[in-house]
Amino acid sequence: MSEAVDVKTLTIDGKEVSASRKQTILEVARENDIEIPTLCHLDGLSDVGACRMCLVEIKGSNKLLPACVATVYEGMEVTTQSDRLKNHRRTILELLLAERNHICSVCVANGNCELQTLAQQEGVTHVRFPYRNPELTVDASHERFTADHNRCILCTRCVRVCAEVEGAHVWDVMGRGINSMVITDLHQDWGSSSCTRCGKCVQVCPTGALFDKGKVGTEHPKYPDFLPYLNLMREAQ
Amino acid sequence: MTIEELDQIAKSVRAENAKFSQEISVCMGTGCMSQHSERIKDALAKAVEAKGKNVLVRRTGCMGLCAAGPLVLIEPEETLYQHVNVSHVDKVTESLGGRPIPELQCELREHFDRQVHVVLENSGRIDPEKIDDYIARDGYRALLTALNDMTPNGVIRQITESGLRGRGGGGYPTGLKWGTVAKAPGDLKYVICNGDEGDPGAFMDRSVLESDPQRVIEGMAIAAYAVGASKGYIYVRAEYPLAVSRLTVSLREARRRGLLGNDIGNTPFNFDVEIRLGAGAFVCGEETALIASIEGKRGTPKPRPPYPAVSGLWGRPTLINNVETFANIAPIVRNGGRWFASMGSERSKGTKVFALTGKITNTGLVEVPMGIKLREIIEVIGGGVPDGHKFKAVQTGGPSGGCLPAEMLDIGVSYDALLAAGSIMGSGGMIVMDDTSCMVNVARFFVEFCMTESCGKCIPCRAGTAQMFTLLSRFCNGTGTMEDLSLLESLCVTVKEASLCGLGQTAPNPVLSTLKYFRNEYIDHIVHKKCTAGVCNIQAPVEVLA
Numbered sequence A: 001m002s003e004a005v006d007v008k009t010l011t012i013d014g015k016e017v018s019a020s021r022k023q024t025i026l027e028v029a030r031e032n033d034i035e036i037p038t039l040c041h042l043d044g045l046s047d048v049g050a051c052r053m054c055l056v057e058i059k060g061s062n063k064l065l066p067a068c069v070a071t072v073y074e075g076m077e078v079t080t081q082s083d084r085l086k087n088h089r090r091t092i093l094e095l096l097l098a099e100r101n102h103i104c105s106v107c108v109a110n111g112n113c114e115l116q117t118l119a120q121q122e123g124v125t126h127v128r129f130p131y132r133n134p135e136l137t138v139d140a141s142h143e144r145f146t147a148d149h150n151r152c153i154l155c156t157r158c159v160r161v162c163a164e165v166e167g168a169h170v171w172d173v174m175g176r177g178i179n180s181m182v183i184t185d186l187h188q189d190w191g192s193s194s195c196t197r198c199g200k201c202v203q204v205c206p207t208g209a210l211f212d213k214g215k216v217g218t219e220h221p222k223y224p225d226f227l228p229y230l231n232l233m234r235e236a237q
Numbered sequence B: 001m002t003i004e005e006l007d008q009i010a011k012s013v014r015a016e017n018a019k020f021s022q023e024i025s026v027c028m029g030t031g032c033m034s035q036h037s038e039r040i041k042d043a044l045a046k047a048v049e050a051k052g053k054n055v056l057v058r059r060t061g062c063m064g065l066c067a068a069g070p071l072v073l074i075e076p077e078e079t080l081y082q083h084v085n086v087s088h089v090d091k092v093t094e095s096l097g098g099r100p101i102p103e104l105q106c107e108l109r110e111h112f113d114r115q116v117h118v119v120l121e122n123s124g125r126i127d128p129e130k131i132d133d134y135i136a137r138d139g140y141r142a143l144l145t146a147l148n149d150m151t152p153n154g155v156i157r158q159i160t161e162s163g164l165r166g167r168g169g170g171g172y173p174t175g176l177k178w179g180t181v182a183k184a185p186g187d188l189k190y191v192i193c194n195g196d197e198g199d200p201g202a203f204m205d206r207s208v209l210e211s212d213p214q215r216v217i218e219g220m221a222i223a224a225y226a227v228g229a230s231k232g233y234i235y236v237r238a239e240y241p242l243a244v245s246r247l248t249v250s251l252r253e254a255r256r257r258g259l260l261g262n263d264i265g266n267t268p269f270n271f272d273v274e275i276r277l278g279a280g281a282f283v284c285g286e287e288t289a290l291i292a293s294i295e296g297k298r299g300t301p302k303p304r305p306p307y308p309a310v311s312g313l314w315g316r317p318t319l320i321n322n323v324e325t326f327a328n329i330a331p332i333v334r335n336g337g338r339w340f341a342s343m344g345s346e347r348s349k350g351t352k353v354f355a356l357t358g359k360i361t362n363t364g365l366v367e368v369p370m371g372i373k374l375r376e377i378i379e380v381i382g383g384g385v386p387d388g389h390k391f392k393a394v395q396t397g398g399p400s401g402g403c404l405p406a407e408m409l410d411i412g413v414s415y416d417a418l419l420a421a422g423s424i425m426g427s428g429g430m431i432v433m434d435d436t437s438c439m440v441n442v443a444r445f446f447v448e449f450c451m452t453e454s455c456g457k458c459i460p461c462r463a464g465t466a467q468m469f470t471l472l473s474r475f476c477n478g479t480g481t482m483e484d485l486s487l488l489e490s491l492c493v494t495v496k497e498a499s500l501c502g503l504g505q506t507a508p509n510p511v512l513s514t515l516k517y518f519r520n521e522y523i524d525h526i527v528h529k530k531c532t533a534g535v536c537n538i539q540a541p542v543e544v545l546a
Helices: A025-031 A083-099 A114-121 A157-166 A200-204 A226-236 B003-018 B037-050 B086-095 B109-113 B131-136 B141-149 B152-162 B174-183 B204-211 B213-227 B241-256 B287-294 B323-335 B337-341 B374-381 B415-420 B439-453 B459-476 B482-498 B502-506 B509-517 B519-526
Strands: A007-012 A015-020 A055-058 A064-066 A077-079 A145-148 A171-174 A181-184 A210-212 B022-027 B055-060 B072-075 B079-081 B190-195 B231-237 B272-278 B318-322 B351-358 B364-369 B391-396 B402-405 B429-434
Touching: A007 A025, A015 A025, A055 A083, A083 A114, A083 B459, A083 B482, A157 A171, A157 A200, A157 A226, A200 A210, B003 B131, B003 B141, B022 B037, B037 B055, B037 B086, B109 B374, B131 B213, B131 B241, B141 B213, B141 B323, B152 B174, B152 B213, B152 B323, B152 B337, B174 B213, B174 B318, B190 B204, B190 B213, B190 B287, B190 B323, B204 B213, B204 B241, B204 B323, B204 B351, B213 B231, B213 B241, B213 B272, B213 B318, B213 B323, B231 B241, B231 B287, B241 B272, B272 B287, B287 B318, B318 B323, B323 B337, B351 B374, B364 B374, B374 B391, B374 B429, B391 B439, B391 B509, B402 B439, B402 B509, B439 B459, B439 B502, B439 B509, B439 B519, B459 B482, B459 B502, B459 B519, B482 B502, B482 B509, B482 B519, B509 B519
Parallel strands: A007 A077, B022 B055, B190 B231, B190 B318, B231 B272, B351 B429
Antiparallel strands: A007 A015, A055 A064, A055 A077, A145 A210, A171 A181, B022 B072, B072 B079, B351 B364, B391 B402, B391 B429
């Protein structure tokens, strides 16, 4: 037999598309302008499949697969929009909004927040779940940045960018379940941690959890697009 | 070490035992040791010596009937004494060779006669720390036979033919898993034994590791030969100190006898096992989280595929099976796959060990053939619900399982039947509940367990279980509404379908199964503001003055 065929053809939402063997469903969909919502995924970082926003249906399987890590196969039939998926996405967003203290009107990321944008896109007009209103801290010990845990959705982009791209691994996750939180070093203040002050974590943070000091109101757009470029340059070396 | 040498060891152990006219076995499993059975054993040994009786006093692992412990077994008469304490020692010594002591005697023929022991065949019969005791009961014969007379493929074929399915809960066909790892490319592969038993009320794996650790090591070695691995890990919870210490001794003994290490059985097969301790996280029983934990990382699951069979520990093909699965391997290789397949039901073969707990007379460990009716396990072997209370439900499969009512007691125990009934086989915990248990409160308990044990990685499990807990708490304190109930039901579906790993995907099961069979109790709590079992403390509604 010959080597495994490197090009696969499959359908996403009825549209026939081609892909190379190791591509994920998400990559192929985005190449073909099919939008699948994501929160923890970011081009240029490893994928963890944690936010479950990108779940898609595969014909012939009852299991939902995260498009960011599931790879394509020949003849795969993917559905990215259905009532079932819409319901799950809405519920996940509601769970996030009720989990911590997301108050858009006083958030620096208002208008530039991926959580907010997705909630609007998915038609979250209200939250059915009781707000948990946890008491969380704000770490303003760093001279340049602030971490507001009230707005953190635990996507772990900061953890990954710091470990994988900056190579410092200052950020990590502490605790379990609903009490998890991101920490710097072994739960030191950010300001006295081994942070290299590169600011990558701030740029990749999808919400207003990590932000530059001195920004007020709604003027804090983030620019995570440097990552694929950076990776490309590193590979070229 | 060769088979002839094994025979030699077995013969000398038997000859040594034959010098004694009687044997006294004292149960030294965790249950009995919590009542100082080691003192009973020491006192018995001293008393026997003082009286000049020709009797062997031996420590053994769990005899199964934990409710009646400490247990002492006199052989060859097979007299079983229950609730023994140090003050009984003289009486027991006196009675040796004469009439048994009626007030101490445990007469539970039905409890034992209905059981079939495969995994537990040596439990309560051998000294768990003596490898020669195990060898005398056909131990390591399967490994040496496999190494000398069978190809790795031949071993896998026997396992496939046996129909053995994973005993950790998932029920994945063991032969298929082994075949996949064997075929995975790579010269370095691993075998992992999952001993991270975390379900509330489950202690099967602990008991096997404490009572017959060599059997698990032998099973792992056979697996390693079959899939082409040379290194194994046993992942045990640190909460099982006795199991850990007995395993440590057993690994040392196996190395001393040349049954672990290099050139095992004078063949080129090399295999060794290391112990890794869990740090108390339930989610580390999930295979990808367990692997992360062994690697020294935070114990969180990863999306599969890739399955560990292809990319597991340190990215290498890894076979990961439960303690009980490995404990079944040696007898299957010894007696053939067909022998194993002759027991059990259509699609669930062999036997299963269950930990009976809760409102049941004979709390303890039982091993029964698959397909046996739940009713038989609970009413006959378990002795039914004590104190004249009425049976209400049995919870199988721990926090991932469901609660089955009395109407379902006539289903046969198998992976498929339990799944169809809305529960799961799970690892084998069985918690019996009577009319003093409130099913809403039970569901709340299990959801609280999943909430605190969630790793926090994926949102449906992390935040979803927390919201489920909040809603269930509202029902329990009388503030819940019917809207809350429909919200809970819809949330259960999302948590079940969207969670990353088994923990979240099964966390709603206790809620869904109680909603299916005990919906009236939910309605009682919400609409009538009453808890029939009298467990929930529902306050009378406070009138709000306008």
